[in-house]
Amino acid sequence: MNDVRISAYLITLNEGEHLDEVLASLGGVDEIVIMDSGSTDNTLAIAHQHGARVIHQPWLGFARQKAKAMEACSHEWLINLDGDEVLPAGAIDSIRQAIHEHPNHCFAIKRDDLFMGAPMTGRRMRYFKRIYPKSQSKWRETDLVHEHIDIKLPCINLPIVFKHYGYDTIDKMLLKMNQYAKLKAEQRRQKGRPFSIARLLVIFPLAFLKVYLLNRHIACGWRGFIRAWIQASYFFLTEAHLYQQAYMSKLPSDDHPTK
Numbered sequence: 181m182n183d184v185r186i187s188a189y190l191i192t193l194n195e196g197e198h199l200d201e202v203l204a205s206l207g208g209v210d211e212i213v214i215m216d217s218g219s220t221d222n223t224l225a226i227a228h229q230h231g232a233r234v235i236h237q238p239w240l241g242f243a244r245q246k247a248k249a250m251e252a253c254s255h256e257w258l259i260n261l262d263g264d265e266v267l268p269a270g271a272i273d274s275i276r277q278a279i280h281e282h283p284n285h286c287f288a289i290k291r292d293d294l295f296m297g298a299p300m301t302g303r304r305m306r307y308f309k310r311i312y313p314k315s316q317s318k319w320r321e322t323d324l325v326h327e328h329i330d331i332k333l334p335c336i337n338l339p340i341v342f343k344h345y346g347y348d349t350i351d352k353m354l355l356k357m358n359q360y361a362k363l364k365a366e367q368r369r370q371k372g373r374p375f376s377i378a379r380l381l382v383i384f385p386l387a388f389l390k391v392y393l394l395n396r397h398i399a400c401g402w403r404g405f406i407r408a409w410i411q412a413s414y415f416f417l418t419e420a421h422l423y424q425q426a427y428m429s430k431l432p433s434d435d436h437p438t439k
Contacts, residue, residue, distance in 0.1 A: 184279045186272075187253035187314075188261065189213040191245045195263030196221040198345050202263060203230035205342075208272035209259065215249035223263070243327035247319040256313050260329075264345040265291070271340050275311055278338055286312035286331045289340040294348040295400075295407050302399030307337050324370075325363035353410050361417035368422060375422040383419055388412035 188209045192199065193216065203226065206212055212232040216224060217239040227234050235252055239245065250258060257279055261267070271289075278287055288307035292299050309331060316332045347353040391397055391411050397404035 184257060184276050185210045185255040186257045186259060186276070186279075187211040187213060187255040188259040189215070189246075189249040189253050190261055190263055191242075191249055192216045192219060192223050192227070192263045193239070194219045194221045194223055196223045196226060198264045198266070199223055199226045200229075201266050202261060203227070203232065205267035205269075205271065206230075206259070206261070211254050213249055213252050215245060215252065217245065241321075241324060243319045243323040244321045246327060246329075247321055250314060250317070250319065253314060256315060258312055258314055258317070260310050261342070262344075262346065266343040266345075268341060268343070271342070274338065274340060278336065279311070282336055284333060285336045286317070286333045288335050288337050289342055290337075291344050292341050293344045293346070295353070296350070296403050297348060298403075299343075300397070300400045300404065300407065303397050303404060304395045305341065309335060310342075311338075322370075324367040325360045347407070350406070350410065353407070354413075357410060357414040358417055361414050362421050364414075364418045365421035365425065368418070369425060375419065375426045380416070380419040380423060384412050384416040387415040 186209045188206045188211070190202070190213070192214055195202075196219070203212060212227075212230060213235065214227045214232045215235045215237050216227075217237060224234055233252075235249070237245065237248055240248065246260065250260070259275065275287065286309055288309045289311070290305040290307055292305055294300075309329060312329070312331045312333070318330050320328045320330060346356065388408055392405065392408035395408075397408040400407070
């Protein structure tokens with residue numbers, strides 16, 4: 181397994197709150213590449229403490245920023261994390277073993293979103309493709325949000341669960357859902373997918389029921405109810421932002437609110 185060399189890469193902007201724990205969980209990889217878009221907190225100091233190679237890159241968008249970071253990696257095998265995602269103890273050894281045994285595959289691991297300071301135990305967790313060879317992988321750089329990487333290999337799900345702090349408070353989650361909804365609406369507009377009044381009317385209850393029941397947020401008590409409600413709002417807000425774009429485009433220029 182010593183012949184398996186791994187680069188880990190992250191994109192960052194003011195990720196100092198959790199970055200020390202994130203980078204500590206990557207101990208054992210052969211290289212850490214951090215592409216930073218202008219952090220003003222202690223992100224860069226933490227990165228240097230862990231021996232990361234820091235590259236300064238003005239913000240290009242999620243997909244293009246990750247593509248740039250991936251391109252900068254020195255080794256064929258890659259691990260991609262965000263600056264608020266933490267691998268469990270022993271994960272790097274398990275990943276090396278998996279690569280050694282299945283070199284012609286990519287690998288997915290489960291994400292456990294913390295909410296209100298605790299794991300969402302009992303809900304259905306998604307797998308994310310986070311371990312793959314560089315030469316067989318390409319980010320879809322036109323994606324504005326929920327960026328996707330195309331990998332020309334079959335995928336194996338590993339029994340590894342990583343911790344995600346990104347939605348750990350109501351305030352954080354609400355801010356991110358609105359940010360992502362704006363980007364998703366713009367992405368849909370660019371692809372010629374117009375606002376739908378039917379979708380505006382039904383998307384929230386349908387999304388809530390899917391998250392709460394099918395994804396088993398119901399197993400997490402009132403935290404699950406609240407989180408499912410916030411997550412469903414992302415789908416509603418996407419349609420609402422599309423409506424706002426359509427509505428405001430029809431206003432006379434004098435009626436547009438000033439900045």
